[in-house]
């Protein structure tokens with residue numbers, strides 16, 4: 001046998017950092033979960049039981065905390081690049097670092113009509129994530145994403161005109177509930193250096209805001225012919241809004257809500273235009289994916 005590929009490191013490194021503004025007393029918090037995996041001249045640790053090339057995963061975990069103390073942890077695109085670049089520069093035998101950062105929501109509370117200086121709430125399982133891959137001699141590849149943003153519309157969605165054959169039972173519908181959990185990823189052009197990432201970190205926050213706003217707006221406003229059609233338009237709009245993004249991926253489960261026919265009970269009408277009570281389905285669910293690139 002031969003070692004065809006290898007990478008190792010620490011996963012599920014949970015990090016919290018607080019910023020205290022002495023002048024205003026306003027505190028700001030960030031909470032994230034980091035995974036950092038390294039590649040390089042590490043074969044002998046697998047094939048020869050030689051640990052001399054191993055930067056211990058415990059040391060990787062320690063390094064993430066130290067870098068969080070020494071550097072900004074926002075934007076996640078920047079912090080992920082700082083972590084990856086550190087390992088490439090520190091260890092001559094490490095040539096690639098794969099860093100994933102999941103940032104969790106701590107939204108500042110509004111109390112008595114005012115933003116509270118140090119209180120926050122977890123308003124949803126939605127996360128803002130980055131996958132940063134730093135490759136020596138190549139640069140920094142960044143994919144940013146929104147995941148777990150759970151949305152529903154009670155009308156304004158259609159699905160008709162699809163293949164009808166001996167396998168088809170699904171009725172055509174011109175007014176349906178649409179619900180999904182948004183998984184949207186936008187891939188940046190490769191950055192040559194850490195300095196190039198640092199040059200304008202606002203672009204990462206702006207892109208996340210644009211992608212989130214576009215997703216919610218198109219979801220709400222488009223009376224879509226299908227999940228496929230609305231996700232394509234979302235991705236197209238993100239590419240138009242963020243020139244430095246090369247491609248956009250969506251992966252959207254179709255979380256079905258089925259009408260409950262109650263006419264067996266004294267003729268109770270609850271289907272079609274009379275439907276009000278539905279059965280939310282855990283599965284099976286549609287899963288619609290696309291990658292939209294610049295033409």
Ligand SMILES: O=c1[nH]c(=O)c2nn[nH]c2[nH]1
Nearest residue numbers: 159225226227228254286
């Ligand atoms: O939006 C939809 N796309 C599909 O491909 C599909 N198939 N069943 N229902 C569906 N809804």
